[in-house]
Amino acid sequence: MKGEGIPCGRSLCGGRDAVGSQQDSCSKQRSAGFRKPTAVGKSTFARLLQSENEDWEVVQEPVSKWQNVEGASSQQTVNNLLQMMYQDPQRWSYTFQTFSCMSRMRTQLQPPAPRLLRPQGTPVQVFERSVYSDRYVFALNMFELGCISPTEWAVYQGWHSFLLEQFGPRLQLEGIIYLRASPERCMDRLRKRGRDEEKGVELAYLEKLHTQHENWLVHRSTELHFEHLKQLPVLVLDASVEFEQDVGVQEALITQVTLPPAHLSYALGTSKPYGREVIKGQLSAINAWTPRHPCCFTLSPDREGEGRYSTVSGFVTVNVTAALFARIEKKTRTSSRMESFIRAAFLFAALFFSTGSARSSQQITHSGKTVKLSGTPLQASHHQPGGGHVISDPSFGFKSSAYHPSRYPMYMMQLYRTFKTGDAARTKAVSPVWSQSADNPALHDSDSVLSLIAKSCHQIGERWTVTFDMSSISASDDIQLSELRFRLPAFSSSEQATIDIFHSRKQPCGPRSQTCPEERLFLGSFRGVPGSGSSSWKVFNVTALLKFWLHQGEPRVDVGSGEEDTDAPSGRVEHPTTDRVMMVVFSKHSPSWGGQHTPTLIQTVEQSKYAVKDRAVGDAGQNRRHKRNRKDRDRVREAVGAAATAPQVEGEQKPLCRKVDMWVDFDHIGWNEWIVYPKRYNAFRCAGDCPTPVDESFRPTNHAYMQSLLKLFHPDRVSCPSCVPTRLSSLSMLYYESDGVVLRHHEDMIVEECGCH
Ligand SMILES: Nc1ncnc2c1ncn2[C@@H]1O[C@H](COP(=O)(O)OP(=O)(O)O)[C@@H](O)[C@H]1O
Ligand SMILES: Nc1nc2c(ncn2[C@H]2C[C@H](O)[C@@H](COP(=O)(O)O)O2)c(=O)[nH]1
Numbered sequence: 001m002k003g004e005g006i007p008c009g010r011s012l013c014g015g016r017d018a019v020g021s022q023q024d025s026c027s028k029q030r031s032a033g034f035r036k037p038t039a040v041g042k043s044t045f046a047r048l049l050q051s052e053n054e055d056w057e058v059v060q061e062p063v064s065k066w067q068n069v070e071g072a073s074s075q076q077t078v079n080n081l082l083q084m085m086y087q088d089p090q091r092w093s094y095t096f097q098t099f100s101c102m103s104r105m106r107t108q109l110q111p112p113a114p115r116l117l118r119p120q121g122t123p124v125q126v127f128e129r130s131v132y133s134d135r136y137v138f139a140l141n142m143f144e145l146g147c148i149s150p151t152e153w154a155v156y157q158g159w160h161s162f163l164l165e166q167f168g169p170r171l172q173l174e175g176i177i178y179l180r181a182s183p184e185r186c187m188d189r190l191r192k193r194g195r196d197e198e199k200g201v202e203l204a205y206l207e208k209l210h211t212q213h214e215n216w217l218v219h220r221s222t223e224l225h226f227e228h229l230k231q232l233p234v235l236v237l238d239a240s241v242e243f244e245q246d247v248g249v250q251e252a253l254i255t256q257v258t259l260p261p262a263h264l265s266y267a268l269g270t271s272k273p274y275g276r277e278v279i280k281g282q283l284s285a286i287n288a289w290t291p292r293h294p295c296c297f298t299l300s301p302d303r304e305g306e307g308r309y310s311t312v313s314g315f316v317t318v319n320v321t322a323a324l325f326a327r328i329e330k331k332t333r334t335s336s337r338m339e340s341f342i343r344a345a346f347l348f349a350a351l352f353f354s355t356g357s358a359r360s361s362q363q364i365t366h367s368g369k370t371v372k373l374s375g376t377p378l379q380a381s382h383h384q385p386g387g388g389h390v391i392s393d394p395s396f397g398f399k400s401s402a403y404h405p406s407r408y409p410m411y412m413m414q415l416y417r418t419f420k421t422g423d424a425a426r427t428k429a430v431s432p433v434w435s436q437s438a439d440n441p442a443l444h445d446s447d448s449v450l451s452l453i454a455k456s457c458h459q460i461g462e463r464w465t466v467t468f469d470m471s472s473i474s475a476s477d478d479i480q481l482s483e484l485r486f487r488l489p490a491f492s493s494s495e496q497a498t499i500d501i502f503h504s505r506k507q508p509c510g511p512r513s514q515t516c517p518e519e520r521l522f523l524g525s526f527r528g529v530p531g532s533g534s535s536s537w538k539v540f541n542v543t544a545l546l547k548f549w550l551h552q553g554e555p556r557v558d559v560g561s562g563e564e565d566t567d568a569p570s571g572r573v574e575h576p577t578t579d580r581v582m583m584v585v586f587s588k589h590s591p592s593w594g595g596q597h598t599p600t601l602i603q604t605v606e607q608s609k610y611a612v613k614d615r616a617v618g619d620a621g622q623n624r625r626h627k628r629n630r631k632d633r634d635r636v637r638e639a640v641g642a643a644a645t646a647p648q649v650e651g652e653q654k655p656l657c658r659k660v661d662m663w664v665d666f667d668h669i670g671w672n673e674w675i676v677y678p679k680r681y682n683a684f685r686c687a688g689d690c691p692t693p694v695d696e697s698f699r700p701t702n703h704a705y706m707q708s709l710l711k712l713f714h715p716d717r718v719s720c721p722s723c724v725p726t727r728l729s730s731l732s733m734l735y736y737e738s739d740g741v742v743l744r745h746h747e748d749m750i751v752e753e754c755g756c757h
Contacts, residue, residue: 039192039198040185040186040239041179042129043061045179045237045243045253046060048250049254050126056124056125057115057124057125057126059108059125059128061107062103066096066103067080067082067083068080069081080197081099082096082197086198086200089145090147097156100134101139101156101160104127104131104134105131105167105171108127108170108171126177130171131160131164132229135156135160136216137216138209140212140222157225161225174232176234177237178236179237180213180238180239181239181240184203185240186206217234218234237253248579446586447744448587449584449587450587450743451582451584451585452468452469452470452585453577453581454467454581454582454583457486457581458572459491459573464497464498465499465500465502466484466500466502467502467520468501469504470546471503475550479546479585480543480586482542482545482583482584486538486580487537487580488576488580491575493530493531494530496527496528496529497529498526499525499527499540501522501545502522502523503523523546523549542583546585654688654689655687655689656688656689657686657687657723657755658686659752659754660687660688662683662751663680664681664683665680674737676734676735677733678733681731681750683750683751684752685725685751686723686751686754686755687754688723689723690708690756691708692708692720693705693708693709693711693712694708694721694756698723698755699756700756703757704757707720707721708721721757723756724754724755725751725753725754726753726757730747730748731749732746733746
């Protein structure tokens, strides 16, 4: 194993070649110029995170301490251990790892900054690397390179395990963010940084470090010695993108870190006393956020026995940051704010990598006891040359991307996030945080939010014309609020603007037609003052205008050819629309408006052009899909709660009716391309026998009770009552519909309770 895969041009551990067999093997296996790797952009990204939210504290890696090792008295000679390690790795690697690990330990143990201990807020500590990367990346790497001898490695591991056990939960993390970029990209950034000590670092070394990170965080093949670490959620971000200057990419990355799991706030925000089962259910809901990889938040065994959690005061409701790291804690047990805060410690484990992928998850700590959350890939975002982003399969780079070609509307992601966080009572309320009409009570009745990107936007002097395809808004939508939003510098700098709004839908056209006839309907016009307010989004309430058009209006029809630009008057300026000009419609589906019922998920799927597109593939595709579906079904089956699927030992009593896990991964059912969030959720299901006679705890109907009595007295006459869902809850989903993205609540998606009926 030692030195395996290491380029061996020159010795990495130069200078010690002649010292014994261990050193010999080292010198043979290591390539020359081993210097330090890294520079993926951890510090840069960490600064970004910190600037995003004042509740976040980024604790930097103590590199300066390594560069200036002070003697016992601070007057003594100062040594640059980092440089010594790079210059003579064989001599200094063990010493370096001892020192780096101790300094990391100190950093992780230090109390959070006082500003984080305010009574409000949801503090999160973010560490640049940790005692775990010290061992499972760097020290291991040095050992494999032969720069640390087997004896040194054994000694290192001995004290590392001992100390970590001693400090226990104080050193535990709640999540890992793996910034992933190719070794080549890291090399570029390392050169750009131009640190003296790193001048001799070669690509081969970065590649080796890359492999260590991949083994630990992606392939999960590194042997770990701490149970909690095995469950630790890992969010992989594509750090190869140039995010330093690009606000859009920054937003996309930050959103991935902070996007909350579905139902998190619900889980943490209600005010009833919690029983263990309730907590479990809530945790499962939180887990819904973590698609793809089984498991996540579970109660640790030591919590199981307790049976009852505290009231709501025992919970910290976290806003965005809670997404990754929520710590359930009981105020009655915690003596200080410091103990009770949400210590969402990230480890910037990653440094040097190839194309990105994402896993995310978390661990909740409750006064030293832990509830673990392990995770799944989040969407990784590629920056497109055109300035937009596409969301691709998180495992891109390893398997084919499934991405939606259109821009992933940041606004909707934020709205989803806000909505989830504010979904305290799992009502149908839509959080108005992102709306200027925040105090509009009508919003609380909305059950869907549709965002439409303008098809075009142009300006002639003070007159602005925006065109949307409104076909996805139906008369049965009871519009609660509609906002026209602009984020265009030219618009913001205008003193006055007259805005004309059009609806237009391209007519179906022949396969060869370039220009299809286009019918434009004039919705209305209004005057506004864009320059007011400091927000970058200029928002206008167009609810009345849209309602009028939908229900009473006699729209003016303006038939165009699709080539209207040709006779455009001079002075006309076209503006970009993606993420810049949009209409957001909050509505409630009302049968009274259109005589229909709220669309069921089945109707939604049937009407979805994405789903239709999927069905339209030819026979070959069909066959492939069938095969895949079979595989997927198998996978789904695997994901179903182990307890429920475990084979029954003959004669052993079957478990009684209860709720068990049933993970629905939208990828596995071919819906991943149109569902944005969640990618996976725990729908639960009911499994087990109904006893005869059935008792109250199974919430039987009278009929079921009678049936169970009959079964008791005449076993052959009737079957037992069935174990079925007796209470279901809704799931909020963000998905593409027509040309927009919609946030909608679908009823009866999650089993809350099972019983015998
Ligand atoms: N996403 C990025 N795009 C372009 N340059 C970057 C990016 N991230 C970091 N850099 C640059 O790369 C160099 C190393 O970044 P730094 O944040 O110090 O890395 P690390 O903390 O991981 O060692 C710096 O010069 C920084 O300006
Ligand atoms: N041999 C080790 N080198 C390490 C360790 N931790 C960090 N480093 C190196 C890598 C860089 O040269 C420098 C700091 O890196 P950043 O990329 O974070 O700026 O220190 C270690 O544990 N062992």
